[in-house]
Amino acid sequence: MKAVVSMEYDIIEKVNEVAAAGGSLEDRLERAARLFAEEFHFDQCLFFLAGSGGALKLAAASSGLCTTGVLCYGKGEGLPAVAMEKGGLVEAQKEPGRAEWEGVPDPGLEGVSTALVYPLGGGGSFSGVVYLKARERTSLSPARKDLLKVASLQAALMIRNAVLLEDHRRAHAELLAMQEKLASSEKLLALGDMAATMAHEIRNPLLSLGGYAARLKRQLPSGSPGLVYIEKMSQEIGRIEKIMNGIIRFLNDNLAELKTDDLNCIVDEALDIFADEFSAHGIAVERRSVHAPLTVLADREQMKIAFDNIIANAIQSMEKGGALKVVTSRSGDFAVAEVSDTGGGIDPEHIGYIFNPFFTTKKHGTGLGLPIANSIITRHRGGIEVRNEGRGASFTIRLPYSGAASVSSDLLPAEAGRVV
Amino acid sequence: MKKRILVVDDEEGLRLLYKEELEDEGWEVDLAASGEESLEKLEKDSIDLVLLDIKMPGMDGVEVLRRVKEKWKDLPVILCTAYPHYKHDFGTWASDAYITKSSDLTELKQTIKEILGKKQ
Secondary structure, eight states, X not given: OHHHHHHHHHHHHHHHHHHHSOSOHHHHHHHHHHHHHHHTTOSEEEEEEEOGGGOEEEEEEOSSSOOTTOSEEOTTOHHHHHHHHHTSOEEEXXXXXXXXXXXXXXXXXXXXXXXXXXXXXXXXXXXXXXXXXXXXXXXXXXXXXXXHHHHHHHHHHHHHHHHHHHHHHHHHHHHHHHHHHHHHHHHHHHHHHHHHHHHHHHXXXXXXXXXXXXXXXXXXXXXXXXXXXXXXXXXXXXXXXXXXXXXXXXXXXXXXXXXXXXXXXXXXXXXXXXXXXXXXXXXXXXXXXXXXXXXXXXXXXXXXXXXXXXXXXXXXXXXTOEEEEEEEEEETTEXXXXXXXXXXXXXXXXXXXTTSTTOOOSTTOOSOHHHHHHHHXXXXXXXXXXXXXXXXXXXXXXXXXXXXXXXXXXXXXXOOOEEO | OOOEEEEEOSOHHHHHHHHHHHHHTTOEEEEESSHHHXXXXXXXXXOSEEEEESOOSSSOHHHHHHHHHHHOTTOOEEEEESOGGXXXXXXXXXXXXXXXXXXXXXXXXXXXXXXXXXXX
């Protein structure tokens, strides 16, 4: 008798071993399925797990019978639904000449004479079912049925643990990502303070330098060899001045005046500024928009600076000609502007960095154009995304449609632009 | 008679640059290194236009502008600064022009000419 008891409880120990083992949930369920089929002398054991909409999906099966056609049970379908409804074991035998089992059709039971289904879990909350099938008629003794319940409960715990572990891992990864983002925004803040101080301290002496260089240039006799050097000095000073102006603008882009505006007009005005450059570089402009106004709350000057930077970036990528497509439309709660060029797109290695201050691939770029655009758009509670599309890059700018959502004038910290 | 411009800036290098450049254009130039000094000079001398830096230690340009406009309503003031956001500051609305500082003084000279021309 003692031997029988130890043999009976052997399965519990084995299921425990499977549950405690490493590896994916699917692997462990498959081992459990083989164990269940073997121990309870059925031809096949399958585990179905609850998915979205109450459907049960096949998660693991032992070999033995063909499983085709029973990869998924919809809500309320087949014997598994009967077992979940009942909250307990369903044992069904094939009745000669009848297609139904326990009053329901089950396509997974072709060539099967005995089926046993037990819901996984308890307290009315089930994570799935364990499904045993046998070709011949068979039945379990009450003691074996109790054992099946215990083993199933163990399997349910294993599944629950795996789900919790997965949730925990996801939450942990999100937390790490958030921490990283926070650390980098703190660093950016400190960097911003430093840059503001530096910009101010550098700018004034720089203006003196540039001003005196210009005076010196006027005083040198024409043909003097020094003129070339002075010219070079002025150019370089001009370059630093441009960078300083960019930094100052980047750090001081407060939205002073949010007014009801039309995104169509803002975009049109920004495009107008570049009319000469478009023709100089042989760039064809295609402009499409909806006829209704795209109402947004915007600081028009700031928003124009944002679009200036995005358009200038596109022009720089098409200096030898190309096509610029600018489409404005409404999408749900957002007014959307899409600016696409044919300038060859952005190197996939660089695409994640193009909204970072001071990142540039251009010889004379300041690395501030797109970060400024991103910062302005973010402060308008909008977003900017970039992706390579067709023969170039495509920027999508989304601003809250002001008829659809209330926008407070609270400023938001600038966030990184998104790459899709 | 030559028009007289008062340049108010805490940077010595810039004061001298403005002086030489504006004198080349045929104006007389007076210099003040601080807001306080500029008000003293305005009391003593006859000035036709003030070129005013905003960011200065002590009394800043916005405060100087307020005091100037209280006492000499018609005296034109041009505000100079590196920071475009001052444009939105109520205190600066009283100025006659607003110039972003640059080593290229063309825009500044043009603005001075326009304002002094209108005054005549």
